[in-house]
Amino acid sequence: xxxxxxxxxxxxxxxxxxxxxxxxxxxxxxxxxxxxxxxxxxxxxxx
Amino acid sequence: xxxxxxxxxxxxxxxxxxxxxxxxxxxxxxxxxxxxxxxxxxxxxxxxxxxxxxxxxxxxxxxxxxxxxxxxxxxxxxxxxxxxxxxxxxxxxxxxxxxxxxxxxxxxxxxxxxxxxxxxxxxxxxxxxxxxxxxxxxxxxxxxxxxxxxxxxxxxxxxxxxxxxxxxxxxxxxxxxxxxxxxxxxxxxxxxxxxxxxxxxxxxxxxxxxxxxxxxxxxxxxxxxxxxxxxxxxxxxxx
Numbered sequence: 001x002x003x004x005x006x007x008x009x010x011x012x013x014x015x016x017x018x019x020x021x022x023x024x025x026x027x028x029x030x031x032x033x034x035x036x037x038x039x040x041x042x043x044x045x046x047x
Numbered sequence: 048x049x050x051x052x053x054x055x056x057x058x059x060x061x062x063x064x065x066x067x068x069x070x071x072x073x074x075x076x077x078x079x080x081x082x083x084x085x086x087x088x089x090x091x092x093x094x095x096x097x098x099x100x101x102x103x104x105x106x107x108x109x110x111x112x113x114x115x116x117x118x119x120x121x122x123x124x125x126x127x128x129x130x131x132x133x134x135x136x137x138x139x140x141x142x143x144x145x146x147x148x149x150x151x152x153x154x155x156x157x158x159x160x161x162x163x164x165x166x167x168x169x170x171x172x173x174x175x176x177x178x179x180x181x182x183x184x185x186x187x188x189x190x191x192x193x194x195x196x197x198x199x200x201x202x203x204x205x206x207x208x209x210x211x212x213x214x215x216x217x218x219x220x221x222x223x224x225x226x227x228x229x230x231x232x233x234x235x236x237x238x239x240x241x242x243x244x245x246x247x248x249x250x251x252x253x254x255x256x257x258x259x260x261x262x263x264x265x266x267x268x269x270x271x272x273x274x275x276x277x278x279x280x281x282x283x284x285x286x
Contacts, residue, residue: 005085012151013086016144020093023140024255027133031262038269 054261061258068092068251076244087151090144095245096252098141104134104256105184105214112207115200124200127207128191129263131184133256138181146174153225173226180213
């Protein structure tokens with residue numbers, strides 16, 4: 001196997017791991033926003 | 048929620064084990080023999096486990112949907128919906144990282160053999176059936192946004208059960224595809240070390256799935272009084 005990193009390989013690496021990071025971090029952010037909303041609802045109900 | 052006590056430990060274990068998986072994939076694991084990409088091949092330890100975690104997630108959706116139709120308990124519908132949402136995230140990762148990886152690994156400029164990559168993708172059974180699975184459960188989430196109350200739970204349970212049929216189709220389609228066969232992990236030809244690393248990566252992704260699912264399930268229960276908030280991808284301006 002050649003140990004040479006091609007431009008195509010480097011670009012695909014960035015895109016593939018970008019998809020992974022965007023998927024997991026994006027969903028974590030979505031859950032965090034839902035959690036904040038749920039907390040705000042609970043506080044409103046508590047007043 | 049019944050499993051409130053395990054949520055935080057599972058979340059911590061998922062974050063810690065994912066950090067370990069990054070080290071394993073980039074530092075510990077040697078390059079896989081026979082693959083031409085040097086960097087992108089490391090997605091192997093994320094692409095396969097994410098796809099498997101997606102299948103497991105849709106299996107939980109199937110279970111929740113069947114239980115809902117049998118017992119009509121809203122809690123089972125919430126389990127099905129929470130798992131479907133995480134399953135869509137996992138399948139998105141599995142599907143699109145696979146497309147990018149195959150582009151550089153098998154269809155690089157020197158290896159296209161005159162074939163157009165888009166044509167190859169659209170005629171590849173594994174890609175097409177997995178895209179169908181992904182779209183099916185996106186439609187499941189859209190259906191949940193378009194309906195409400197008991198009809199939403201009933202309709203989406205039926206949809207979830209029928210939609211699960213796409214899972215064995217996606218899993219088994221690699222028999223007819225250039226994609227490695229479903230049982231390739233178990234084949235004796237596979238390097239035992241590689242098999243162990245992949246097994247560890249799958250365990251990590253199942254843990255990540257469990258953590259995200261438990262969190263989503265807990266939020267679904269908390270937002271029960273405001274069902275519009277509990278819906279996947281709810282927009283700020285939609286209320």
